Amino acid sequence: MVDPAYPALRLHDSHAREKRPFSPLDPQNVRIYFCGPTVYDRAHLGNLRAMLCADVLVRLLRTLYPCVTYVRNVTDVDDKITARALENGEDISALTERTTEAFHEDLRALDILPPDIEPRATHHIGDMLDLIARLIANGHAYEAEGHVLFAVRNFPTYGALSGRSLDDMIAGARVEVAPYKRDPGDFVLWKPSTPEQPGWESPYGRGRPGWHIECSAMSHRYLGESFDIHGGGDDLLFPHHENERAQSLCCFPGSKFATHWLHVGMLLSNGEKMSKSLGNFHTIREALERSPAEPLRLLYLGAHYRSTLDFSWEKLEEARRTLDRLYRALERGNPQPDAAIPASVMDALCDDLNTPLAISTLHPLADAAMQGDQDAASGLLAAGKLLGLFTVSPADWFQSGVDASAIETLIEERLAARKSRDFARADAIRAELSASGITLEDGPSGTTWRKA
RNA sequence: GGUCCGGUGGCAGAGUGGUGAUGUAGCGGACUGCAAAUCCGCGAAUGUGGGUUCGAUUCCCGCCCGGACCUCCA
16 A cells, blocks of 8 residues: 555656546555667666666665565666677677676666666567467468568557657658568568568467567566556657557457556757767766766756756866755654655655756755754655665765875875975865865864865 | 657756756955955846736747767776
């Protein structure tokens, strides 16, 4: 049951195109599926956004409900993977293993909790073929020239999720229509593989799955015919999620598939979508080489998940300075662990995951904590933990990774200089440390230091 | 071309049919040997033209601008 101490959760549903109360099919087990990465290269900052959004959502759901089953797939069969492996002269499985591990490493650094189940497409080819057979049997798919295609015209609500009509799309006419398609909108469930391409034996010959069927198969296997939330980047809304929905609903008539659709806005770089194809991306690793992980998390949380967010290094730096202040507040407020999450934060998060509003309510808590209010500090800490922040101690935030003894020695020397009113020498020491990224702070109880 | 989303202070970014959060930047001040941090104070915004309304930033329509999707994409 929902903890009555918390407000009711409302989430924007892309299908309904409005905020709706979230009521799980089974409150004892909230089921959520997010589309994960295609593992052919290191993940970039754009890829991170949906993963981070899912992380915060799952953290919130776990505080509201007794059990959450979170599934996030890994797409390890795809023509981009095949092409990259060929390019690298690398075995496909070596490439996908290596890239998956790199992905995990990046997310761990961000303290993004792993999903409960992380199925790989290549481990579920049989499940996909089962669904495809069902679709052929019930007239929603057909074979043509070694392909199996989904017949969109046989599914009356095709387009309902993404809000577009087949006729409009065809008017766009940017789809290259394969001759074997009955309708230009039909999409591939199974396609033949050449001997060099990865492939599996099937009733339709040796081939490989189309992109969308894997998520239908894996969500069904682990979450059932109907589950609560299906999410991913906004760019997956069409065609990926539209097609998943069509397949799954046609496989399991009477089911609901996902009752809530959640789409995460794109990360921009100089006003344009960050993407591999535009080349305007930075990998997660690259960002982590320039900054600790938490500022990146705070930066993402500073914008609502559904709006676009224009990334810049300046904003990352600003987020780091904001964390400086919050950590300082924790340092002064001496928080107790396991305090209640402040209502202001829960209210904001339960209103369609309004993280920017939630974070804004952290500042008054920080102000109070700064003045020694322990309750405020405890609330601040609890709120931060829920958001995946404050994973280190203030001492580590300000001082880790630096040779403290060398700094202490210089502080002693400077103290002596100040006592003899040799301010020139004292300032020289300050400047020296400042040049190596250390800021000194003279307080009533002596001099302290921190990383700038 | 089709569909959709958005345009709020220098920047970032919420909310709201009734004198516009929060952060940051800027300015002034307190504190400091100087700093840093902290504290106090100040100025600063709802793209544009209509409509509905007693009243619109908020609702509706047009326009302009930006972005996303329609092809792989978180």
